[in-house]
Amino acid sequence: MIHLIIGTQGAGKSTYSMNLAEKINGIHLSIDDWMQELFGPDLPVPMDFGWIMIRVHRCEQRIWSTAVKIAQTGGNVILDLGFMKVQNRSLYLGLAKEHGISTQLHYINAQLPTRLERVMKRNADKSKTYSFEVSPAMFHYMENEFEPPTEDELKDIVFINTDESI
Template sequence: MASYFYPGKNNKSRVQYRMNSQTLPPTDPASRIESPSRPAATLHLVFGPQGSGKSTHANTLAKQINGVCFAIDPWMLDLYGPDMSPPLDFSWVMQRVRRCEARIWKTAVTVARQGMDVVLDIGCMKAADRLRFSQMAAQAALPFQTHFVSTDLQTRRQRVQSRNAERGDTFAFPVSPAMFEMMESQYEAPDEAEMAHANVLKT
């Protein structure tokens, strides 16, 4: 005999259900009702240079498709922010970025397999990183769509400065001019082949 306990309303009482397996008739395999298959969910990867509006677009897209957005900046800030001290060691930062990426990816795949679309706002500054996620999606047998967000350099600089000052919804940590230049040097724009498979948004 198995017992199952469920909390009652407002956790003030508990109801016990008892089931005796000996009283249940054997199950006929032919009579089992198969649950309907869930629709295939899509993994959306938003990428582009800093200040282009990636996080804004990722959040908007997630709302439009009723999906879940995973952004790497809050993860990095919450998990490793207290350990960061200037000057930043780029290799130290990237090691932790990779850890966050791995955990986010595992969670994103789990969510997508439950039928909910996922939007990834995880940087992917390098073409090799974007290809890596595309290949992992293929291995997981999940649809994958990239979204390239971009605008001119002057606008992006101004946006980053404004974000530092205003600290709105997409603010995670201040980006100094030196950090902006460093990240700008790391960014790899998509080539024609990559652009051909991406949704392109000019902001």
Template sequence: MSKIHIVFGPQGAGKSTYSKKLADEVKGIHLGIDNWMWKLYGDDLPKSMNLKWIMERVERCEKLIWELSEDISNRGCDVILDLGFTKQEKRKLFKQLAEENGKEIQLHYVSAKHPIRRKRVLDRNVNRGKTFSFEVTPGMFDFMEGEFHKPTESELMNAVIIDTNPKE
């Protein structure tokens, strides 16, 4: 039976890198929100930060991504959802959608210390490597830090926990 993998964690923790590796390991399909948002709406981004505008489009992408996820899963292939899942309510919603549709779910929590994550995000702006979709300014990073809901004990109970801090 195929699985829906919900990958979550704060920005810069390594969710996209981990998700792509997981997709290779399970021969699954990786669906990442950053790529969708940038390719669909990047050219239309307002000049000043407009969270309402962005979130309306994120919601549209998430609905389409879920429909695609169901179709892929129904064909027997694992789906790796790399949608940020910063809010506990969003994680709960996607878990509920999967359960209502008889899908097996696996949560994956990716974490790293704040200074490491901040450096990764700012370095990504410069290097523009494989996981770069759009520039995240220091102000955007700081704002999004406050938006992340730390996982509850019950969320982590059966989750795969990945610590991406560099080994010392």
């Protein structure tokens, strides 16, 4: 099975994903980990969104290929790719269906002040889920990019509110 973890920055997706992986003996695949390890040292200054997105797409392709192999051999995969857009989630759900792989959506949510506070604290502490600095401007930009789950997605979703946890 492939678990798709969706939510905005600071909601607790990475923490939830790592905990879920441990609970179900699954493999956690995070876009942040891949991007930081493969491209972090080469990140242009100032940041170039086009440069980043080309590499995100490459990582997503490799992560997907790895996820399919794991799932087809009976393993559980937790995809921590953000899944900010409905179109992106639909694409991965469709690809899984084409491969005969079952899926589960998990929507991780928390209130905006909680999420912003977590992200700023993660920047300062460089904690376990820290991969790169997220400026307040970047946080607010990404906030506007997120598309909440649709009615269809909500039918079979695992909803987790992390305002009181994490």
